Amino acid sequence: xxxxxxxxxxxxxxxxxxxxxxxxxxxxxxxxxxxxxxxxxxxxxxxxxxxxxxxxxxxxxxxxxxxxxxxxxxxxxxxxxxxxxxxxxxxxxxxxxxxxxxxxxxxxxxxxxxxxxxxxxxxxxxxxxxxxxxxxxxxxxxxxxxxxxxxxxxxxxxxxxxxxxxxxxxxxxxxxxxxxxxxxxxxxxxxxxxxxxxxxxxxxxxxxxxxxxxxxxxxxxxxxxxxxxxxxxxxxxxxxxxxxxxxxxxxxxxxxxxxxxxxxxxxxxxxxxxxxxxx
Numbered sequence: 001x002x003x004x005x006x007x008x009x010x011x012x013x014x015x016x017x018x019x020x021x022x023x024x025x026x027x028x029x030x031x032x033x034x035x036x037x038x039x040x041x042x043x044x045x046x047x048x049x050x051x052x053x054x055x056x057x058x059x060x061x062x063x064x065x066x067x068x069x070x071x072x073x074x075x076x077x078x079x080x081x082x083x084x085x086x087x088x089x090x091x092x093x094x095x096x097x098x099x100x101x102x103x104x105x106x107x108x109x110x111x112x113x114x115x116x117x118x119x120x121x122x123x124x125x126x127x128x129x130x131x132x133x134x135x136x137x138x139x140x141x142x143x144x145x146x147x148x149x150x151x152x153x154x155x156x157x158x159x160x161x162x163x164x165x166x167x168x169x170x171x172x173x174x175x176x177x178x179x180x181x182x183x184x185x186x187x188x189x190x191x192x193x194x195x196x197x198x199x200x201x202x203x204x205x206x207x208x209x210x211x212x213x214x215x216x217x218x219x220x221x222x223x224x225x226x227x228x229x230x231x232x233x234x235x236x237x238x239x240x241x242x243x244x245x246x247x248x249x250x251x252x253x254x255x256x257x258x259x260x261x262x263x264x265x266x267x268x269x270x271x272x273x274x275x276x277x278x279x
Contacts (some may be wrong), residue, residue: 003009007242011131019131020234021193022139026146028227029118029229031209033154036222037161040206042081045100046186047201049077051192052103053088055110070188077103082179104198126197126249128238135191153180158219172247200249207256208233211263229259238275 007013034043053073076101084095156177157165164174189201196204208229209222216222239254244251 012131012177012248013238014126015131015136016134016238018136019128019139019234020238021231022136022143023188023192023195024231025227027192027204028144028208028212028230029146029150029223030181030188031205031230032212032223032226033150033157034055034185034205035209035213037157037181039076040202041096041100041183043185043189043205044202045081045096045103046078046182047155047193047198048100048103048107049073049186050108050189051198052110053077055107056115058216059110063255064125074188075183075190077187078182079179082182125199125247126193126195126201128195128248131195135195139191142187143218149180149184153177154223157181164279165234200226202252203253204230204256205251207260209254211256211260214263214267229256233259 008017034040036234050073053069081096115212119133134237134245156172159172160172160174160177186195190203193201209226211229212222212225216225233256234252237255238248240246240255241251
């Protein structure tokens, strides 16, 4: 038993666990909306935008905490993309792809020009073991905000996904509804980039929700299973990374990926058994 709880003895592991218990449910809830709304490319672009924010804050000489600078730039980035998606004739994928590519390239150029790329390289892969109590307090505040806004907006977003015209007839503005969700997502991305990393951020949003979608029979089950997969994947990944001495974020993503594969295999087997019994 001592071996099983040994991973919780270091203080940095305790802080990491608290961060996962706060962040993972947010990834699960927002990720379920990302997958249902087919916004995976958009959430990936926000991660690239957050990385560019680090570079632009350095370029402008802003002496403000990195999470604050990232939050400001991520929110602005989300506003710009949402507006261009609404007003441009180009397809959404094209618009988002252009912004994501330019953000990543500009971030790399600026950081390499100032010779600070190695200093911010951790933003690419993240390290949740470096999280502080101040970060956890900020995550707790964001957790409350996300739960409140998501609970108020989830049915509106679902109705917009089904039929924008029907949503408008109920007094729901599809653009405003999408913008509110984009701002929530940008806030989570800004706070999580240093612990999850640009390269793996989108996977944390997509994999638990994708596994949940395969197994769910209704919308409520879909959202809650996504939270369960994200949270349990976070805890198991943290534990495995400690004993195997692996990158924590990568361990979490791999566990979530295994959940997805198991859900896919289970769904395939059940589908074939049902077909066999039918024939």
